Amino acid sequence: MPPDHLIRERLDAVLAVVYLIFNEGYGGRDELVAEAIWLGRALAELLPNNPEVRGLLAMMLLPEAARAPTRALLTDLVARRCQLLALALILLSSDDQDSSAE
Structure with missing residues (x-):
């Protein structure tokens, strides 16, 4: 480590x-x-009492912690939308079959 x-x-x-x-x-x-978070953690270990290092690490960890649940929520919303679309297509196709049977 440098002086x-x-x-x-x-x-x-x-x-x-x-x-x-x-x-x-x-x-x-x-x-x-x-990689940036890894580097920030490494710096925090090397300089544990430095407020700038701790601040940078916090600035990176806070949005990253919020990003994972947001991604999961969006994935869930897309999956539900696809399920509703599939259900609508099934219902529409069964209505077509019912009307053609009459």
Whole structure:
């Protein structure tokens, strides 16, 4: 690990790059999000008393924690919509068969 005076000089740039990686990944590249969070956790272990490092990690973890339930909710809504559409098609096709039988 570099001396303290070099850590202070370089930390802002490192935190900015980690956040840029996270931000780039948030558009759909989950591997970048995971990598940025991993880097943030590694920095938090190396510098446990640094508020900027802890703040960056919190800024990345909070939206990521909300993203998983949102994804699950959207998946569930799409699945339910597909089920309703399938049911409607079944009902429509059975109505067609009933009317052609008469």
